[in-house]
Amino acid sequence: MLALQLLATGLVTGCALGVVAISFALVYSTTKIFHVAHAGIYTLAGYLAWSLVVHNAPLIVAMAVSIVACTALGALIQSQLYARLERRRATHLVVLIASLGALAVIQNIIAGVYTPNILQFPLPWSGEVLPLGSVRLTYVQLLTIAVSFAAYAGTMWFAHHTILGKRIRAVASNPMLADITRLQPQSVYIYVIAIASALVCLPGILVPMDLGLQPYNGVTPLLTATIAMIAGGVGSITGAFVLSIAIAVLQNLSLLVMPGEWSIGVTFFIFVIFMLFRPTGLFAAAR
Amino acid sequence: MDFLYSYIVLAEIYVLLGLSTNLLVGIAGIFSVSQAAVFGVGAYLVAHFLMAQDALPFIPSLAIAAACCVALNILVTLPSLRVSGDYFVVTSFGIQLLATAVFTNWTGGTGGANGLPGIPPPDIFGLQVESTQQYMMLCTIASALGCLCFYLVMRAPFGRLLRAIREDELAVAAAGKNVLRAKVSAAALAGAFAGIAGGLYATFLSFIDPSSFDLDASILLLTMVVVGGARTLAGCIIGPFLLLALPQILTLIEIPTTIAASARQLIYGVLLIVFMLFRPQGLAGERL
Amino acid sequence: MRGFRIGVAALAASLLCGQANADTIKFGGILPLTGPGALIGTAEMHGIQFAVDQANAKGGVHGNQITVQFEDNQAKPDQSVLSFNKLTDLEHVSVIFTGYSGPSLAMAPLATRKKVLLVNAGAQADALAKASPYLINTLPTIGDEISVLSKWLVEQGKKQGAIMFENDAAGMSGRDDYLRSFPDAGGKILAQEATQFGQTDFRPALLKLADAKPDVMLVAITAGLLQMAQQYHQLGLKFTVAGTTFFADPATIADPSSAGFVHTQLRIDAPPELAAQFKAKYGVDMEFFAKQYYNAAQIILTTLDKVLSENKPVTGENMHDTLLKIGKFQGLIPLEFKTNTASVPIDINEMRDGKDVTLKQIQ
Numbered sequence: 001m002l003a004l005q006l007l008a009t010g011l012v013t014g015c016a017l018g019v020v021a022i023s024f025a026l027v028y029s030t031t032k033i034f035h036v037a038h039a040g041i042y043t044l045a046g047y048l049a050w051s052l053v054v055h056n057a058p059l060i061v062a063m064a065v066s067i068v069a070c071t072a073l074g075a076l077i078q079s080q081l082y083a084r085l086e087r088r089r090a091t092h093l094v095v096l097i098a099s100l101g102a103l104a105v106i107q108n109i110i111a112g113v114y115t116p117n118i119l120q121f122p123l124p125w126s127g128e129v130l131p132l133g134s135v136r137l138t139y140v141q142l143l144t145i146a147v148s149f150a151a152y153a154g155t156m157w158f159a160h161h162t163i164l165g166k167r168i169r170a171v172a173s174n175p176m177l178a179d180i181t182r183l184q185p186q187s188v189y190i191y192v193i194a195i196a197s198a199l200v201c202l203p204g205i206l207v208p209m210d211l212g213l214q215p216y217n218g219v220t221p222l223l224t225a226t227i228a229m230i231a232g233g234v235g236s237i238t239g240a241f242v243l244s245i246a247i248a249v250l251q252n253l254s255l256l257v258m259p260g261e262w263s264i265g266v267t268f269f270i271f272v273i274f275m276l277f278r279p280t281g282l283f284a285a286a287r
Numbered sequence: 288m289d290f291l292y293s294y295i296v297l298a299e300i301y302v303l304l305g306l307s308t309n310l311l312v313g314i315a316g317i318f319s320v321s322q323a324a325v326f327g328v329g330a331y332l333v334a335h336f337l338m339a340q341d342a343l344p345f346i347p348s349l350a351i352a353a354a355c356c357v358a359l360n361i362l363v364t365l366p367s368l369r370v371s372g373d374y375f376v377v378t379s380f381g382i383q384l385l386a387t388a389v390f391t392n393w394t395g396g397t398g399g400a401n402g403l404p405g406i407p408p409p410d411i412f413g414l415q416v417e418s419t420q421q422y423m424m425l426c427t428i429a430s431a432l433g434c435l436c437f438y439l440v441m442r443a444p445f446g447r448l449l450r451a452i453r454e455d456e457l458a459v460a461a462a463g464k465n466v467l468r469a470k471v472s473a474a475a476l477a478g479a480f481a482g483i484a485g486g487l488y489a490t491f492l493s494f495i496d497p498s499s500f501d502l503d504a505s506i507l508l509l510t511m512v513v514v515g516g517a518r519t520l521a522g523c524i525i526g527p528f529l530l531l532a533l534p535q536i537l538t539l540i541e542i543p544t545t546i547a548a549s550a551r552q553l554i555y556g557v558l559l560i561v562f563m564l565f566r567p568q569g570l571a572g573e574r575l
Numbered sequence: 576m577r578g579f580r581i582g583v584a585a586l587a588a589s590l591l592c593g594q595a596n597a598d599t600i601k602f603g604g605i606l607p608l609t610g611p612g613a614l615i616g617t618a619e620m621h622g623i624q625f626a627v628d629q630a631n632a633k634g635g636v637h638g639n640q641i642t643v644q645f646e647d648n649q650a651k652p653d654q655s656v657l658s659f660n661k662l663t664d665l666e667h668v669s670v671i672f673t674g675y676s677g678p679s680l681a682m683a684p685l686a687t688r689k690k691v692l693l694v695n696a697g698a699q700a701d702a703l704a705k706a707s708p709y710l711i712n713t714l715p716t717i718g719d720e721i722s723v724l725s726k727w728l729v730e731q732g733k734k735q736g737a738i739m740f741e742n743d744a745a746g747m748s749g750r751d752d753y754l755r756s757f758p759d760a761g762g763k764i765l766a767q768e769a770t771q772f773g774q775t776d777f778r779p780a781l782l783k784l785a786d787a788k789p790d791v792m793l794v795a796i797t798a799g800l801l802q803m804a805q806q807y808h809q810l811g812l813k814f815t816v817a818g819t820t821f822f823a824d825p826a827t828i829a830d831p832s833s834a835g836f837v838h839t840q841l842r843i844d845a846p847p848e849l850a851a852q853f854k855a856k857y858g859v860d861m862e863f864f865a866k867q868y869y870n871a872a873q874i875i876l877t878t879l880d881k882v883l884s885e886n887k888p889v890t891g892e893n894m895h896d897t898l899l900k901i902g903k904f905q906g907l908i909p910l911e912f913k914t915n916t917a918s919v920p921i922d923i924n925e926m927r928d929g930k931d932v933t934l935k936q937i938q
Contacts, residue, residue, distance in 0.1 A: 002786040005810070009778050034376050084564060093318055094563050096376060097513055100506060101559025108553035112546040116609045118775060118799065127832075129809050138809050211775040212802055214611070215549075219502065223384065226377045255779050261742060261769045263779075265388030268381040275366045275378045290664040293657075391742060391771070400743040400772070401677060402652055405684050492656050494681040499653045548609045548647055 005135055006252040012141045012210075014248030015148035016203035021225035021232075021240035022155055023199040029235045030172040030192045034092070037077055037099045039218035040106030041197050045070050045204030046213050047110055053121055067201045074197025077102055078190050086186075103219075111215040119213040126209050144206045151202055152241050158195075159237060168192055172235065220264070224248075227271045292419040294531060296491055299423075299430040300484050301511065301527035306437050307480035308508045311360075313517030313572070314441075314449050315473040317367045320379045320505040324386030325363070325478055327500030329356045329485020331390070331397050334406045334495060345409035345490070353482040360478025361471055383502050390497035402496025409490045422491055429487060433480055438520055440476065449473055453518075503552070510555050513562050516572020525571050530555070598638065600879065600889055603662035603671040604645040605655050605678065611773035611798045612650035612675060615864050619674050619697055620645055621857050622868030630876050637883040641876070644668070650772070652681035663689050669891040670875055672868065675797075676700035676744035683707035691891040692898070696871035697864050699819070700748035704916045709895055712916040713871045717745070717795070720819040720839040721752040723921050723937055725760040728791055728837075733815055737789035738767040739780055739803075741796040746772075749795025749819065757793065765789050770796060777803040778810065785812050794818040800827045808832035823863045823931065833926045840931070842920045843867060843908050870906040877904060 020042060027035045045066045052062035081102060085095050126140035159165040171178040171188045178185050207221075225240075228247050232239025251263045258266075304326060311319050329352045336348035343351075363382055367375040390397050397403070409416045409425070416425050440446050448469050451459045460466050489495050507530065515526020534551055562569060604623055607616035627641045635641060644666060646658035655678035662668050663685075671686075673679045674697035683706035686693040693710045695703060699717035703710060728736070736757050740750035750767060757764055766787035768780040777799065784792055792814055796803065804827050807816065815837065822838035843866045845853070853861040853869075861869075878898045879889065887893045904910045910917045923935040 002782055005782055006779065009782075013776075081560065081564070090563070090567065093312070093316070094567050096318065097509060098560050098563035100509070101556045101563065104506065104552055104556025105560065108549040108556060111549035111609065112553065115613060116549070116611070117613050118611065118773075118802070120801070127805055127809060129811065131811070136809060136811050212799075214773065214775070220384070223377065223380050227381070230374060230377060252779055255783050259392075259769060260779050260783065261392045261771065262388065265385050265392065268385040268388070271381050272366065272378055272385065275374060275381075290661055293660055293664070392769075394747070399747070401747060402681065404680055492653060493684055494652060494656055496652045496677065496681070498651045546609070548649055 003253065003256060006255060007249060008132075008135045008137055009141075010249035010252035011245060012137065012144050013252070014245030015145045016207050017221060017225050017228065017248055018241040018244035019148050019151045019203045020200055020221055021228045021244045022152060022237050023196040024222065024225055025229045025234065025237060025240045026155070026168075026192055026196045026199075028229070030168055031078075031082070031189045032092075032175075033082055033099070034096050035077075035082075035099055035193070035196075036096070036219075036222065037102035037106065038074075038196070038200060039222035040103045041070050041074055042200045042204040042222065043110060043215060043218040044073065044106055045201035046208035047114055047119075047215075049201075049205045050119060050121055050208070050213055053123065059123065063201070063205055066205060067198050070201050070204075071194045071198045073106075074193040075190050078193040083186060083189070107215050107218070114213070114215065116215050119208075121209045121213075123209065138210065140206060140209045144203070144210070147202050147206060151199055152237070155199065155237055164191060224264075224267065227267070231271070231274065292423045294535065296419065296423050296426045298528045298531045299426040300487050300491070301508075301531060302430045302524050303433045303480050303484035303487070304508055305511050305515065305523035305527050306433050307477040307484070308512050309517060309519075309523050310437070310473050310477040310480070311364070312509065313512055313522075314453060315470050315477075316453050317364055317470065317474065318376055318379060319364070319367075320376075320502065320509065321363060321383040321386065322477075322481055322508050323500045323502070323504035324383050325356050325360055325481040326485045326488070326504070327386060327390055327495075327497070328359055329353070329482030330489040330495050330500070331403070331485075332356075332482070333486035334403045334489045335396075337407055337409075337490070338403070338405070342407075345411055345486075349483055349486045352486050353479045356478040356482030356485070357475045358478070360474045360481070364470070364474040367470075380502070383505055387497055387501050390500060397497070400497060402494060403489075404494045406489050406493045406495070408493070416490075426487055426491075429483065433483070434520055434524070436476075437523070441520070445469070445472065450518075507555065510559055512569070512572075513567075514558055514569055516569030518573045519571055521571035522569050526569070529570075598635075598640060600636070600639045600641050601666055601668055602641065602643045602875070603658075603666065603668040604643050604673075605648050605658045605662070605671060605682070606645060606674050607650035608645065608647035609649055615697065615797075616647075616650070616674060618859075618862055618864040619672070619868040621853070621859075622861075622865035622870075623672055623872045625853055625856065625865070626869045626872035626876065636876055636879050639883070641879075643672070648675075648678050650675045650678060652677045654678075655682050656685065659685050659691075663691050669889050669894050670694060672696070672871065674698055674864070674868075676703060676748065679703060679710065680706055680744055683710050686710055686891075689891070690895075692894045694871050694875060696867040698745065700744045701752065702744070702748065704914070708915065709891065710915060711895075711898065711912070713874060713910065714841055714867060715916060715918055715921075717749050717819055718752045718756075719918070720841070720921055721749065722756040722759075724793075724817060724819065724839045724923070725753070725756040725762060727923050727935070728815075728817055729757075729760040729762045733791040733817075734762045735765055735788070735790045736762050736793045737765050737784040737787050737791075737814075738793045739777075739784060739796065740767065740769055740794075741772055741798070742769045743772050743797075745797055745821075746770075746795045753793045753795070764793075770799070772798055775799050775802045777806050781807055781810055781812060785810070785814070789814050791815040791817050795821070797821050800824050801830060804830060804833040804836065820863065822926075825860065825862060828926050828931050829929045831929070834928070836926045837934070838924055838926075840922045840924045840933070842922050842936075843870065845869070845907055866907055870908070870910070873906040874898070874904050874910070877901065 048066040049062040128139050129136050171185045175185050228243040229240040232243035254263050308322050311317050332352040333348045336343040366378045391400050511526035511530050516522025606619050631640050648654040659682045670692045672694050676698040679695050679698045686709040687707045696713040701716045701718045738753050740746040768783050818838040820841050827833050845861050845866050850861045882893050882897050921937050922933045924931045924933050
């Protein structure tokens, strides 16, 4: 049935988007920086993994190396760029523009090195289909769902049951107090971006395994994920994840009533209207 | 010589856009990555009027387009007044992407991804502006008028009010000044500049399509303001001239054509980072 | 300010002197060398360069060496216009090679205005036929192929069609042609869905078209074909997939998901030694677009030869007039220009076992 299949594909896209949203929300709610360069890390993860797979490395190894490299890059951006700007008391505008610059640098280095052509992961098993009733999903799509839920669960556990997680939440809720009580916000920021970068590698690798690699494809998912984060209430990991799935499913189902090319436009239109009337989101976390 | 003139024409069109972006971002402090969308609306409107069944002459078309862009810019910056700075960032991105979606998919109005070819050259009081040289004179006049306007506005009490809002919005509001009206007026003026730039662009290239008005274009505008310098008139002029010369300078270096486009974008990105780290006021501006 | 002006004048002068070498004739090429169209654009560039290098190795044309300056337009029309102005104003080229419908249509009015010969050997939007007297198309527009395809499909009993088209000049032209030709041949169009150039997720569009239960999906897309084929296969869809020469993508043909895809193919063939030389030089097979542009370059070189033997200056106007006067060319295939657009034989091919097999030949 058409609607069911659209729902299923929407679920897959939404799960990947959800991990992007969670990772971005982590950074934003803690550092208050609108880290658009996150889209660059998302893109880079896929390309690094591809390079290794194409040279016959096992997928797990490729993913691990990619995660390590992206984590390092994220930490680098925080410590060398954002931290420096913070020390100079730069305004949010300045930091945002710097982040935009970092994004442009990452995307275009990728485009220069790998060419902007669409690249495929040479993994035949990923395209094999598992029929589930009337719904057909490929192995990579199923893997995406599984990994995304695992990432969500892992992040929730981390935020509520580990010392670092609690420290992060403390800094997020009150940076000045955290500074005074020696929770060292700056080093927490580095941890946060490192973790977020590692997380975003997962959809960064899984989505291109399904749809192919392109250097400039990171911005739209990031923005959609941001919409999910805001709509779900900044600070709520669950809100971000659930809303991502909701948005993706709605975008897919909207095809039943209107031509496909408008689905993204409508999403942003609804968001803009939303911002005019309910900017605090649906599940705003208790401040 | 024609090629040099084309460069100057484009630079002057972008000076107008620079004035627009500077007003919005540098002076009113409203972060906007959707200026290219307004630019696009101006361009499409002028093209529409010039090519319609009962075509309008150039100046009236430009005036109508400018008026619409004023209204559009006010509409587009309204969320920024309700929503805190960071949220507005996303909204601004969203508006830009929404605009690109409309430009690309509304084939009836904008020609869709095909664009609108064959836009006629402007006709000013009976004088046809055909050659690149004539075009350069037209754009020089337009950008000079724009700069004059900007200069006068900044020297007037309104300009001082905007500066004050930038320094401390709360204090200004406490002093009883209408912050909302000032910001909206700045946005309106920025819209007018962008709309006029759009009309000039459409007739100069005689062809427009959505790819000139996308997110990359908005980022380029931001880069121009950043590099040239925020909040000053000099910055609005230096930024465009410098950044448009960059691709030409690049062609003098032996870069393989296959990476030329990404190399250029890469340099813009590096410029943004370097300037933000070491010279946030740009070459001729004040601190952002 | 004075120093700046002197500097600029010096720069301009040196640039002009740079190409005043009487023994070199320069042409231009504005193609997508980066972006989603890069694969095709690079093949087109190689085709032209290959022909030019061969001619130069034989001593050039009337002793003149030929160079081609390539500009990357990323398949974007506005970039193309800027590059066009640059090539004509700075380099004074008389001939520019172009590909992709959007950019070609954008440059066409300029070609008329500046009297520069624009040569298209890859784009097929119908509007190209009338866009400019200075725009020469060495291949028929998509309308011809679609009318052949529609007739054949209806003959095969596929009467219910659904259209998947790319939202740009080429795709929309194809969509309009399907809307006209398929019913003319006796078929019926049930639905249509647009996709974006550079998009790789075709599942929503495929699902929506599948819901209309067509016999055949009529396709007009130029990029992302491999992804579309794979997703079609993954979704377990069963209707026939039909397209035009755009389908001739080696990666898609080789992939098992494209088994059973049918398409029209403009006939063009390269002799084996030529193909082997090309492969040795560029490391890839000489595919459709490379052959097309090799052929087009040959046509231009032949025209140039005639212009020079008549002692005429190499201007766009002369190249244009001489080309149309010669009319018939024997390149990789015999070609005739009765109008600005050449007509060539069309085949119907099917993708089977990783190969493209010709089912029927149509003149």
